[in-house]
Amino acid sequence: MFTGPVPSNLGRLNDLYWVILSRNKLEAGDWSFFTSLTNCSNLQVLELYRNELEGALPKSITNFSANLNWLTIGQNQIYGSIPMNIDDLVGLNALFMEENLLTGIIPPTIGNLKGLQSLWLFDNRLSGQIPFSIGNLTQLNELYLEVNELQGSIPSSFGNLQALITLNMSYNNLSGEIPKELVSISSLSRYLDLAYNSLTGSLPLEVGKLNNLLQFNVSNNKLSGEIPSTLGECEVLVYLYMDSNHFEGSIPQSLSNLKGIQELNLSNNNLSGPIPAFLGTLRLLQYLNLSFNNLEGEVPTTGVFANLSSSSVTGNNMLCGGISELHLPSCSAQKSKIKGALVTKIVIPSVFGLALFGVLLSIFFFRRRRVKKSENRTSSIGIIDGQFIRVSYSDLHKATDGFSTSNLIGTGSFGTVYKGVLESSGEEIAVKVFNLQQEGSSKSFMAECRALRSIRHRNLLKVITSCSAFDFEGKEFKAIVYEFMPNGSLDEWLHPEMNGRERVRNLRFGERLNIAIDVASALDYLHQYGPMPILHCDLKPSNVLLNKDMMAHVGDFGLARFLFINIASSSGIQTSTVGLKGSIGYVAPEYGMGGPASIQGDAYSCGILLLEMFTGLRPTDTMFTDDVNLHKYVKMNFPERVKDITDPIMHLQEERGKISNSIVGKADETDRLLECLVSIFGIGIRCSEDEPSKRMQIEAVVKELQAIRESFFG
Numbered sequence: 001m002f003t004g005p006v007p008s009n010l011g012r013l014n015d016l017y018w019v020i021l022s023r024n025k026l027e028a029g030d031w032s033f034f035t036s037l038t039n040c041s042n043l044q045v046l047e048l049y050r051n052e053l054e055g056a057l058p059k060s061i062t063n064f065s066a067n068l069n070w071l072t073i074g075q076n077q078i079y080g081s082i083p084m085n086i087d088d089l090v091g092l093n094a095l096f097m098e099e100n101l102l103t104g105i106i107p108p109t110i111g112n113l114k115g116l117q118s119l120w121l122f123d124n125r126l127s128g129q130i131p132f133s134i135g136n137l138t139q140l141n142e143l144y145l146e147v148n149e150l151q152g153s154i155p156s157s158f159g160n161l162q163a164l165i166t167l168n169m170s171y172n173n174l175s176g177e178i179p180k181e182l183v184s185i186s187s188l189s190r191y192l193d194l195a196y197n198s199l200t201g202s203l204p205l206e207v208g209k210l211n212n213l214l215q216f217n218v219s220n221n222k223l224s225g226e227i228p229s230t231l232g233e234c235e236v237l238v239y240l241y242m243d244s245n246h247f248e249g250s251i252p253q254s255l256s257n258l259k260g261i262q263e264l265n266l267s268n269n270n271l272s273g274p275i276p277a278f279l280g281t282l283r284l285l286q287y288l289n290l291s292f293n294n295l296e297g298e299v300p301t302t303g304v305f306a307n308l309s310s311s312s313v314t315g316n317n318m319l320c321g322g323i324s325e326l327h328l329p330s331c332s333a334q335k336s337k338i339k340g341a342l343v344t345k346i347v348i349p350s351v352f353g354l355a356l357f358g359v360l361l362s363i364f365f366f367r368r369r370r371v372k373k374s375e376n377r378t379s380s381i382g383i384i385d386g387q388f389i390r391v392s393y394s395d396l397h398k399a400t401d402g403f404s405t406s407n408l409i410g411t412g413s414f415g416t417v418y419k420g421v422l423e424s425s426g427e428e429i430a431v432k433v434f435n436l437q438q439e440g441s442s443k444s445f446m447a448e449c450r451a452l453r454s455i456r457h458r459n460l461l462k463v464i465t466s467c468s469a470f471d472f473e474g475k476e477f478k479a480i481v482y483e484f485m486p487n488g489s490l491d492e493w494l495h496p497e498m499n500g501r502e503r504v505r506n507l508r509f510g511e512r513l514n515i516a517i518d519v520a521s522a523l524d525y526l527h528q529y530g531p532m533p534i535l536h537c538d539l540k541p542s543n544v545l546l547n548k549d550m551m552a553h554v555g556d557f558g559l560a561r562f563l564f565i566n567i568a569s570s571s572g573i574q575t576s577t578v579g580l581k582g583s584i585g586y587v588a589p590e591y592g593m594g595g596p597a598s599i600q601g602d603a604y605s606c607g608i609l610l611l612e613m614f615t616g617l618r619p620t621d622t623m624f625t626d627d628v629n630l631h632k633y634v635k636m637n638f639p640e641r642v643k644d645i646t647d648p649i650m651h652l653q654e655e656r657g658k659i660s661n662s663i664v665g666k667a668d669e670t671d672r673l674l675e676c677l678v679s680i681f682g683i684g685i686r687c688s689e690d691e692p693s694k695r696m697q698i699e700a701v702v703k704e705l706q707a708i709r710e711s712f713f714g
Helices: 032-039 059-063 108-112 132-136 156-160 205-209 229-233 253-257 331-347 350-376 393-399 441-452 490-494 509-529 589-593 599-615 630-636 652-656 666-687 698-713
Strands: 003-005 018-020 025-027 045-047 054-056 070-072 077-081 094-096 101-103 118-120 127-129 142-144 149-152 166-168 173-177 191-193 198-200 215-217 224-226 239-241 246-249 263-265 270-273 287-289 294-299 318-321 380-384 387-391 408-411 415-421 428-434 463-470 476-483 544-546 552-554
Touching: 032 059, 108 132, 132 156, 205 229, 229 253, 387 463, 393 415, 393 428, 393 463, 393 476, 428 441, 441 463, 441 476, 490 544, 490 599, 509 544, 509 552, 509 599, 509 666, 509 698, 589 599, 599 630, 599 666, 599 698, 630 666, 666 698
Parallel strands: 003 025, 018 045, 045 070, 054 077, 070 094, 077 101, 094 118, 118 142, 127 149, 142 166, 149 173, 166 191, 173 198, 191 215, 215 239, 224 246, 239 263, 246 270, 263 287, 270 294, 294 318
Antiparallel strands: 380 387, 380 463, 408 415, 415 428, 428 476, 463 476, 544 552
C-alpha cells in the first residue's frame, strides 16, 4: 500500500539488479526516477505494474542496461507511444505494457528483440498494422495483442513463431484472410483467439496442424466456406468457438475425433444438412450451440441433447424430433409436411410460374432488406436458456423507462443497476449500466463479459445479454443484462433497514445455511469445474443475490480473473496478470502484501462471508480494531461461547419446529443447533486463516456444510 512518488534518486544505488515495486499505489511524479535507474548497469528486473503511474512513457525507457531481461509497466495510466528504438533493450526476455493508454503503432523494431519470450500489449489503444517483423521473435512463448485498434491483415511471418504457446489478437479491427502459416504453428497449446475482428475468407486446411491446441476461437468475424474436415485432427481441443460467421455446408464427420471437446459453438452461420449423430455421443461435451443455421432433420436425444440448458438448436426451422422440451414436430409429421409441399408444387399450373417467381423475388428483397437493417442496428448478442437474443440501447432505454431513478436498484464501483422489463418477452431483467467516465469501468465490463460468456451454474447469476452501443446523444454505452433477482442481495437481508422498531427482513438459520452452501458450490464450480479456473476476487454479501425461492446466485465478475501459470523468463522469475482490488474486510491479507490472486484468496473471502452470515457483524464493523478483526473475534469465543456471538435475530424457533418432537426433545433440539453452529463457525475460521496454506479447500467446505444440513434437518 505504498503511496507517493517513486524516489527520484533511486538510481544512485548503482548495484541494483532487481527493482520490484509492483502492486502498490506509487506515482511517477516527473518520471525522474525512471531516468535515474538507467545508471544501474546491472539492472536485470524492473517491475512497476499495477501502480498509479501516470503520464507519457519516457523516452529514457530505451536507455536501460543491456542486461535488463524483465520489464513490466502494465496496469497503470501510461500514455504516449512505444519508442521506435525499443530494440536498444537487446537483453529483454519479457516485456509487459498491458492495460495502459498507449497509442500509436507497434514499432517494427520490436522484431529485433530476438530473445523475447513474452510480449503483452493488450488492452491499450494501439493502432496500425501488426509489424511483419514480429515473425523474427522465434523464442516467443506468449503474445497478447487483444483489445486494441489494430488493423490490416495478420502477417504470414507468424508462421516462424514455432515456440508460441498462446496467441490472442481478439477485439481488434483485423481484416483479410487467416494466413495458413498462422494455423500451422503446432506449438500453440493454450489458446488461439482471433474473435471479434473482420477476418474474411475460409479457414485454411492447415488448421489441422494445431494438434496440441486446447482452445480455438474465431467467433464474430466474416469467415466463409465450409468447416474444414482437417479440424478433426485437433484431437485435444476442449473449447471451439466458430459462431457468428458465414460458414456453410454440413458439419464435418471428422469432428467426431474431438473426444475431449467440452464446448462447441457453431451458431449464427449458414450451416445446412442434418445434425450429426456423433454429437450426442461425445462424452465430455457440456455445451453445444447450433442455433440460427439451416440445419434439418432429426435432433438427437442422447448426450448433450438430453439437457435443454446444455444445447440449443433454435432458429433451424426444418428440424424435428428431439426431447419433448424442444416442442419440435415429430419427424413423421415433418416428412408428411414436406411431401405434401412437393406434391402441391408439382400440380401448380405452369401459368402461375411467373407470378410465383415474382413473389419469391419480392420475399428475397424483403428479407435482404430486413437482414441489412438488422446488421446496421447497434446491438449485442447474449444467451438466454441456450438461445441468442439481441438488444439495442433503445430496447434497454424502454425496458427501464429511460433508466428512471424509480427503477434504480443498486449502485457499485463501476456503474448502476436498474430493474426493467423486456418489451419483446415481458421478462423482468436487471440492467447493469457501466459508468464509462469511471476509471477501470471498461476493463470491468470486459472482465465480466469474458468470465460470464463461458460459465453456467445454478448458483451463478445468469447473464441474458450484453450491449455495447451508443446512446441517443452519440455517447458510448456499455451494459450487461442479468436475470432479475426479486429478493435482492444477501447484504440487504443480513443488515436490513429498520422500519420503525421492526426489522423488515430476516433470515432463519436454515435459510442462511442453504445460502452458504449455494455460495460455496458456485465457488467450487468456478475453481474446478468450469471451462477454465476462474477467481472471483470480490466475494461479499452485496454480490450474492437471491431469487424468489431464496436460492443464492453469485454475481459481479468485474474483478474476476482467469487462473493460469505464466512462462518464466530465463532468470526464473514468474509473474501474474492478476490485478487485485476487492473489498476491504473480505480481501485475503496476502493480497495487501503483493501476493498473487489464488483459489485460497477466494476461500478467505468465503470464510469471512460465512462468519458474517452467522454473527450478523460486518468485517468492517466499528467494534473491530487493528488488534481484533472478525476472524479473531470468532476464534476468541470458539467454541465455548458460540451462542453468545450468534446473530440474535435468527428465528431459531421456526427451525426447531421443523424437527419432530416425537424424535427429540427441546433440549436435544437446542444441543443439535449449537453443534451445527460450532461446525459452521469452525469452517469459517479455517477458511479465513492468515496463512493461505492453512485454509480449507472450497470442495471440502461444500461437503461439510451439506453434512451439517443433513445432520440438522435429517
